[in-house]
Amino acid sequence: MNEEQAIREFLGDRPSAAQLADWRTTLEQRLQALVEERQRIGATASLDTRVSQLQRQIAALSEEEAVTRFVEDSVRVTLAMGAGTDGMDKFEE
DSSP, rough: OHHHHHHHHHHTTTOOHHHHHHHHHHHHHHHHHHHHHHHHHOOOOHHHHHHHHHHHHHHHHHHHHHHHHHHHHHHHHHHHHHHHTTTTTHHHH
């Protein structure tokens, strides 16, 4: 099993860190557009609410991205450590 297959298997249906980063970037772009619109037309309750929602979503995605990246890196390290010890059995005999 290669590294990416192991990571996919471990994550299951959850998105990868790269997917989460893409989603976060998209929301950040939407947030920037809303902030610019709010500056242009003035603050409104609906714009303020939407800005707050996007900020919370971005924070949640950032956290999930960091956790998922940690999991992916942990799987990679575990696989690398296993690959590094595969040949050690011969030396122990």
